[in-house]
Amino acid sequence: MRQLLPPTHPRHQKMVRDLLYGADATDQMVLTGAEIMHASTLRAFIEFMPALEGHDKRENLTALRDVPVEIFVGDSDKLTPKRHSRQLAEALPQAELHVVERTGHMIPQERAQLVTEAIERLLARATAERAVA
Known part of the structure; x- marks a missing residue:
């Protein structure tokens, strides 16, 4: 085959x-x-x-409750249901959920710029918080 x-x-x-x-x-x-x-x-x-x-790692989400989190899911993702991403966002108060239009499961490949920008935001927040501490 x-x-x-x-x-x-x-x-x-x-x-x-x-x-x-x-x-x-x-x-x-x-x-x-x-x-x-x-x-x-x-x-x-x-x-x-x-x-x-x-x-099922929902019980482990407490480790992420107090840190910035960016969650991405494609609106056409057939492997990861959008409801799972919504549940993650609900469980994590500082999470930002991004449902990306016209995108499937391969978000880092399909929307590399969006993922790069999210990583940059997270790094900027982490380094700013570290500088204050």
């Missing part, structure tokens, strides 16, 4: 686009995502699924 559908195959790219990306993703972004998926084995995906099913 992997040989029949390499990352450059149109069907592989359509599957990856539909699963991971929003409407504005470029063909190059999708090809990169297809290459990443192609490099992962089916066995790895299957063995990873139980860890995802049991991954």
